[in-house]
Amino acid sequence: xxxxxxxxxxxxxxxxxxxxxxxLIVEDDVVLSTDLANLLxxxxxxxxxxxxxxxxxxxTIVHYLVDAAILDVNVQNEWVFPVAHALQAAQIPFLxxxxxxxxxxxxxxxxxxFIQKPHVPQDLVDRLASMLQAARFTD
Numbered sequence: 001x002x003x004x005x006x007x008x009x010x011x012x013x014x015x016x017x018x019x020x021x022x023x024l025i026v027e028d029d030v031v032l033s034t035d036l037a038n039l040l041x042x043x044x045x046x047x048x049x050x051x052x053x054x055x056x057x058x059x060t061i062v063h064y065l066v067d068a069a070i071l072d073v074n075v076q077n078e079w080v081f082p083v084a085h086a087l088q089a090a091q092i093p094f095l096x097x098x099x100x101x102x103x104x105x106x107x108x109x110x111x112x113x114f115i116q117k118p119h120v121p122q123d124l125v126d127r128l129a130s131m132l133q134a135a136r137f138t139d
Contacts, residue, residue: 016043016044017043017044017125017128017129017132017133018040018043018044018045018125018128018129018132019044019045019046020044020045020046021044021045021046021047021067021068021132022045022046022047022048022049022064022065022066022067023040023045023047023048023049023066023067023068023069023070023128024049024051024057024060024061024064024066024068024069024070024094025037025040025048025049025050025051025069025070026051026054026057026069026070026071026072026075026080026083027050027051027052027070027072027075027097028052028053028072028075028076029072030052032117033050033052034050035121036048036050036070036097036124037050039121039124039125040125040128043125047064049064049066052075052076053075053076053078054075054076054078054079054080054082054083057071057075057080057083058082058083058086061083061086061087061090061092066092067092067093067132067135068092068093068094068095068128068131068132068135069083069087069092069093069094069095070094070095070097070124070128071083071084071087071094071095071096071097071098072096072097072098073096073098073100073104073105074098074100080096081105081106081109084096084109084112085109088109091135093131093132093134093135094112094131095112095113095114095115095127095128095131096109096112096113096114096115097115097117097119097124098114098115098116098117099116099117102114113127113130113131115127
């Protein structure tokens with residue numbers, strides 16, 4: 001059969017950089033938090049832990065293993081920086097996703113990744129993946 005076509009050999013399975021990861025979301029806008037959870041779940045996360053207050057975020061860090069976190073800067077009129085410091089002390093990577101300016105973040109935390117709202121969902125996934133990859137090589 002000289003005219004028979006050979007089916008293409010499938011390429012390697014595309015690596016899901018968020019596969020099996022657990023991500024903490026600290027966001028008081030329930031619609032955005034739900035959108036973020038859906039985005040992360042579709043990106044392969046096994047656990048997404050949305051929290052809507054500083055107290056619940058702090059409790060989550062103590063009671064659950066998280067691989068990374070997404071933090072809004074102001075959550076129910078409270079600054080998220082105590083959570084950021086706790087994550088930093090636990091060596092858990094995090095990024096800020098906020099409508100606030102980078103200058104609103106204390107100087108010691110300004111080197112952390114920062115994404116301005118409104119954001120591009122794929123940029124957020126890419127930034128999380130980069131953070132997780134970098135953290136993997138610093139362990």
